Amino acid sequence: MEGLTVPQPQSLSFHGRGAEYFRIWIVNLVLTVLTLGIYSAWAKVRTKRYFLGNTRLGEDSFDYHATPMMLLKGRLIALALAVLYLVLSNVAPVASMVMVGLLMLVAPWIIWRSHRFNALMTSFRNVRFDFDGTLREAYEIFLWLPFLPLAVGLVVAVVMYFGLGADPKMLLGPVVGLSILFSYLLTPHVHRRANGYLLDNLRFGDGAFSAELSSRPYYGAYIKAFLGFLLAGVLVAVLVGVVGGYQAAAMRATGDKMAVDPMQVAAMVVAMYLVFIVLGLWFKSYLEARLRNYALSRTRLDEVAELHSDLRAGRLFRIQLGNLLLLLFTLGLAWPWAVTRLYRYRTERLHATVRDDLGRYVSERQRRASALGEEMGDVFDVGGLGF
Amino acid sequence: MPLLRGHWHPPGSAARRPAELQVEGGGFLLRIEDGESRSGRFDTLEISDRVGDIPRRLELEDGSIFETADNDAVDAAIRAAGHPAARGHLVHRLESRWRWILAALLLAAGLVFVTFRWGIPWAAREIALAMPDSANQKISEGALELLDKWVFEPSTLPQARREAIRRRFRARLLPQGQGRFRLHFRDMGEVPNAMALPSGDIVVTDRLVTLAESPEEIDSVLLHEIGHVIHRHGLQSVIRSSFVGIGALLVLGDVSAVNSLAAGLPLFLVESRYSRGAEAEADRYALEHLMALGEDPAVFGRMLQRLEAAARTDECDDEEGARRLASFLDSHPLTEDRVAQARRYSERFHAQRQ
Numbered sequence: 001m002e003g004l005t006v007p008q009p010q011s012l013s014f015h016g017r018g019a020e021y022f023r024i025w026i027v028n029l030v031l032t033v034l035t036l037g038i039y040s041a042w043a044k045v046r047t048k049r050y051f052l053g054n055t056r057l058g059e060d061s062f063d064y065h066a067t068p069m070m071l072l073k074g075r076l077i078a079l080a081l082a083v084l085y086l087v088l089s090n091v092a093p094v095a096s097m098v099m100v101g102l103l104m105l106v107a108p109w110i111i112w113r114s115h116r117f118n119a120l121m122t123s124f125r126n127v128r129f130d131f132d133g134t135l136r137e138a139y140e141i142f143l144w145l146p147f148l149p150l151a152v153g154l155v156v157a158v159v160m161y162f163g164l165g166a167d168p169k170m171l172l173g174p175v176v177g178l179s180i181l182f183s184y185l186l187t188p189h190v191h192r193r194a195n196g197y198l199l200d201n202l203r204f205g206d207g208a209f210s211a212e213l214s215s216r217p218y219y220g221a222y223i224k225a226f227l228g229f230l231l232a233g234v235l236v237a238v239l240v241g242v243v244g245g246y247q248a249a250a251m252r253a254t255g256d257k258m259a260v261d262p263m264q265v266a267a268m269v270v271a272m273y274l275v276f277i278v279l280g281l282w283f284k285s286y287l288e289a290r291l292r293n294y295a296l297s298r299t300r301l302d303e304v305a306e307l308h309s310d311l312r313a314g315r316l317f318r319i320q321l322g323n324l325l326l327l328l329f330t331l332g333l334a335w336p337w338a339v340t341r342l343y344r345y346r347t348e349r350l351h352a353t354v355r356d357d358l359g360r361y362v363s364e365r366q367r368r369a370s371a372l373g374e375e376m377g378d379v380f381d382v383g384g385l386g387f
Numbered sequence: 388m389p390l391l392r393g394h395w396h397p398p399g400s401a402a403r404r405p406a407e408l409q410v411e412g413g414g415f416l417l418r419i420e421d422g423e424s425r426s427g428r429f430d431t432l433e434i435s436d437r438v439g440d441i442p443r444r445l446e447l448e449d450g451s452i453f454e455t456a457d458n459d460a461v462d463a464a465i466r467a468a469g470h471p472a473a474r475g476h477l478v479h480r481l482e483s484r485w486r487w488i489l490a491a492l493l494l495a496a497g498l499v500f501v502t503f504r505w506g507i508p509w510a511a512r513e514i515a516l517a518m519p520d521s522a523n524q525k526i527s528e529g530a531l532e533l534l535d536k537w538v539f540e541p542s543t544l545p546q547a548r549r550e551a552i553r554r555r556f557r558a559r560l561l562p563q564g565q566g567r568f569r570l571h572f573r574d575m576g577e578v579p580n581a582m583a584l585p586s587g588d589i590v591v592t593d594r595l596v597t598l599a600e601s602p603e604e605i606d607s608v609l610l611h612e613i614g615h616v617i618h619r620h621g622l623q624s625v626i627r628s629s630f631v632g633i634g635a636l637l638v639l640g641d642v643s644a645v646n647s648l649a650a651g652l653p654l655f656l657v658e659s660r661y662s663r664g665a666e667a668e669a670d671r672y673a674l675e676h677l678m679a680l681g682e683d684p685a686v687f688g689r690m691l692q693r694l695e696a697a698a699r700t701d702e703c704d705d706e707e708g709a710r711r712l713a714s715f716l717d718s719h720p721l722t723e724d725r726v727a728q729a730r731r732y733s734e735r736f737h738a739q740r741q
Binding site: 020027030031061205360363 | 396399400401402403435436438439440441442444452454478481482483485488491492494495498499526625628629632633636
């Protein structure tokens with residue numbers, strides 16, 4: 001790998017197998033149920049170690065170092081909060097909504113802690129990763145930016161109501177509508193900031209990753225994906241309109257009320273639903289491929305290594321669609337095959353060009369890490385915008 | 388004894404050199420390329436648990452790492468030396484045997500089934516009946532006002548008709564000394580319907596009253612609704628859905644999975660099943676009390692048929708099979724089954740009279 005020859009990009013490889021992971025997954029599931037959730041901490045460690053341990057660059061593999069005991073405390077707190085939330089949403093919906101609001105307030109903290117914990121617990125060639133993003137930046141990206149339009153809208157509404165005596169009913173629609181529109185317009189930018197937050201602050205021992213990202217490609221990808229989605233949606237709507245119109249005409253011609261079969265209408269609704277699930281999947285795959293390729297291909301480790309990702313949107317979409325069908329027809333039992341297939345594709349499409357000896361890196365002094373943020377993020381599914 | 392091939396990392400360093408580890412009689416000898424070596428007692432090595440076939444990490448006391456892909460040889464050495472890492476090996480053995488996996492899977496599936504089928508309904512009933520009356524009042528607070536605002540219109544039935552039904556309700560139907568009951572009449576257009584709030588507020592729509600052909604038929608519906616209140620079905624359902632949510636959370640692991648589409652359908656089926664159980668219980672309450680009042684339980688069956696006929700005039704008739712299939716989704720048992728049950732009670736009623 002080292003030497004005086006021109007360095008070649010090298011793909012990461014994944015050596016896990018669906019059947020092998022199935023056995024680990026099913027034992028995890030069974031023991032988690034039998035221990036009322038306690039085992040899930042052990043299950044998570046085994047799963048993480050299975051995937052990272054089977055991910056290699058050349059001969060070297062990754063590993064995961066969190067112990068179940070580290071995860072368990074955070075996990076129990078998070079589970080207790082989740083139980084409280086579920087009970088409240090049945091008994092006192094207002095209180096559960098307050099909880100959702102509080103969760104949004106702490107979400108940046110959760111993301112920050114979880115990035116750090118995950119980085120610190122992951123190693124490659126015996127060297128730990130680390131993450132030195134600030135909490136302040138997390139709040140800026142995950143709370144301030146997304147809710148800025150809403151805050152501005154609220155201020156405008158208050159000023160117009162108290163200052164100009166405008167009718168609150170007239171105000172509500174435009175203000176809320178514009179705020180939502182602006183927060184959508186900000187999404188690509190927020191996504192870029194979120195990706196940069198992770199990649200630019202990641203460390204490998206005493207080395208630092210850097211990623212110089214600009215928002216422009218994010219806007220390009222979002223606009224293209226959105227236009228594609230819109231176009232496909234319009235096509236479907238036209239198709240449905242034509243078929244519906246034809247049926248209505250047939251009904252008038254025969255004068256038969258029963259020409260519209262309720263089963264047919266139901267089938268139509270289900271078909272529409274499926275079409276939109278597929279469209280949504282395509283939208284997601286396209287965005288992931290474009291953005292992951294862009295962000296990772298601009299990521300480097302000092303002057304020593306450069307990353308490059310070349311996912312293809314079509315292939316990613318076919319894998320995810322295939323996985324969805326597989327899960328449907330096996331009632332979820334094919335989950336291990338589905339995730340390993342997707343993970344393998346993502347991994348094998350990531351390449352590294354190593355220009356110097358990676359062996360020069362050493363772990364920094366170990367920092368203490370608490371798993372509470374990571375576990376909260378896991379249980380409440382707060383992860384920020386990934387790839 | 389086995390010779391393990393792999394490589395060695397200095398403490399905390401990404402540098403690596405090929406190395407071999409020899410295990411011999413409770414001790415180990417690590418030979419690192421370029422002549423260096425380490426040795427010591429085998430049980431001082433900290434060995435990572437085996438997961439699938441990922442490389443094993445053996446940490447020496449100086450913090451340096453020997454890494455090897457030769458998992459089976461490591462396992463053999465652990466067993467031979469009685470190393471403490473043998474404990475962590477249990478899970479891997481479980482993961483390697485299909486027979487054990489199958490047994491564990493059946494056990495877990497059985498446990499989940501028993502919990503959802505009997506455990507949760509039993510616990511919900513016990514808790515609901517043990518709770519103070521105020522809890523029962525609390526959950527339906529403001530519900531009638533909300534329904535009045537969005538669903539119901541004021542009743543247009545003649546005052547005399549309403550009073551007659553109310554008198555029968557108070558004099559004949561109300562259970563002695565249990566809860567507070569109030570009867571309300573509302574208009575809901577062409578929809579014949581009756582419902583009970585946990586607080587004891589029972590609402591009957593105008594169409595239901597005009598649909599009934601005898602006072603006894605209205606009695607039977609009111610008794611069914613009183614049954615819901617007496618058994619605290621509203622409170623039970625709230626407690627149950629909390630339990631079901633917690634159960635799903637423990638199995639699935641996160642809140643968004645519980646709210647997801649894939650979990651939604653099974654949970655909906657479970658809820659419908661519980662709801663059908665509650666309806667059947669309210670039916671039995673109505674049928675038994677009709678008998679106690681000296682009325683023929685068959686009136687309840689007739690009323691149900693009338694209700695179904697009214698609901699079905701604007702839909703086309705489905706096949707029997709399709710209805711059986713759809714009944715899994717329904718919150719109520721099939722009308723045929725409910726009518727048949729009313730007939731059985733009626734036969735018992737007539738047998739007792741002779």
